[in-house]
Structures are given as C-alpha cells and as structure tokens.
Amino acid sequence: MIRVLVNGAKGRMGSMSCASIEADPELNLVGQADRDDNLEQRIRDTGAQVVVDFTNASVGAEMFKKIVEAGAYPVSGTSGFNQEQVAALKKFCAEKNRGGLIAPNFSIGGVLMMKFAQEAAKYMPDVEIIEAHHEKKLDAPSGTAVRTAEMIAEARGTNKTSVPAESKEMIAGVRGGKAKDIPIHSIRLPGFLATQRVIFGSLGQTLTIEHNSINRESFMMGVCLAAKKIVGTTELFYGLEELIFRD
C-alpha cells in the first residue's frame, strides 16, 4: 500500500481526496495537514511516500519544494503555477532525482478535452477559451485554461491567428485576458463547478470542445491514479496526461 498524506485536507478538494484515498485498497491515508501545520515534520512523522496538495495558488510552488525536501513525491492539484515556476521545478526535480506531478486538471474528461483541443489547433488555429467555475474559486484564469492555451500554442506553432489583435475594448477587459496570445474568458458564478469550452473558428464554421465537471468526484480517479503512478519516478510531470499516457 502506498502511504499518502493530504495537504489542504480541510478544504473542498483536500477533504474529498482524503475520503477517496481511504476508500482505495492500494492507498493508505497516513496523515492530513492544513494551514498552521508543519508539513515537513508531518511527512517525516508519518513516513508518507506521496503528498497530495490542494492548497492555494500563492503557495503551490513552495509546498511542492517542501514535499520533495521532506523526501516524498508531490502530487499537486493546486492552481496558479506559471511557466517560470514549472521550468524551475522541472530543474529542481532533476537535481533531486525525484518525480512529482503538477496537474491543472485531474478529471479524465478534462485531460481529453485539452488533448482534443491541441489536435484541433493544428487545423483551426483561431481559438478562444471560456472557463466557468464556482464563485468561491480564488484565482482566475483556471490552471486548466492556462494549460490548454499552452498546449494549443505548442500545436499551432507559427500559424498566425486571423482574429484582429487590436480590436478596441469599449469596456476594459471585455475581450478577456491572454495566455500564449489566446484569449481566456473567466466566469465565476454559483451553479458551476468547473466547465471549459474551447471554441475554434474558421471560414464558415466553428468547432466547440466542452468539458463539464458536475461534482468533485470527477477529479478523484485522477488523484488516486496519480498517487500510485508517481512513486519511483524521477522527473516533473506537468499535466496528468504526461504521467498516465506515457507508457
């Protein structure tokens, strides 16, 4: 059994992760931590091999490093990692010879939505992303939206978008924010959990790829799978797909 500790255990994702790990016959929930706990000490005391982190965008990178320093494998679902942080953590993992995962989206459908969007972008480079989350989500845009933009940018390469770049905003922000030159529009409303729509436009046609997480259970299969797959790895995986589709 793999020994797992959950950080951010009192939160919405953390508490559900604890329950899912407890229910998984291959995983053993050996500890929980949250704000005000000494994470490194708790990892050492419990002998946790894997730490699932669902905390806060402002501390995600710091938590990741602490987990590695304490000798465990980080599985981070926390939002808000930027490209510089991911690059620095890749280097950090290589130096420490220790694997870890940063997964902007743990739902299998969400991962497939990103992969399909990446494929579509090769043929339809003009694209915008609309993401909608519950009103309590602290950060915008979502980690999933940023990761999708990165994957699309990688796939479309130098293909130029035909959308006029300089359309005048009559209300500031009305055209959304941009990641990798791709507009992202973030909605925060009760009633949503996590939805993303990737809309491609071309001559006389549009293509929409949409994923909806209707409850947090959608993320739990990915969390448990990642906790099992990360043990024994020696590099940073960015995106659940990098870890689970590699063999």
Ligand SMILES: NC(=O)c1ccc[n+]([C@@H]2O[C@H](COP(=O)([O-])OP(=O)(O)OC[C@H]3O[C@@H](n4cnc5c(N)ncnc54)[C@H](O)[C@@H]3O)[C@@H](O)[C@H]2O)c1
């Ligand atoms: N990757 C995914 O699939 C996925 C899905 C949903 C949410 N998220 C992300 O997961 C994170 C948590 O979401 P949530 O809805 O559970 O939030 P939440 O606010 O319900 O829970 C966050 C928890 O982290 C704790 N925390 C904050 N700072 C901490 C610190 N420095 N040390 C230890 N604990 C700390 C809080 O006390 C709280 O209990 C967010 O970044 C969110 O965007 C990711």
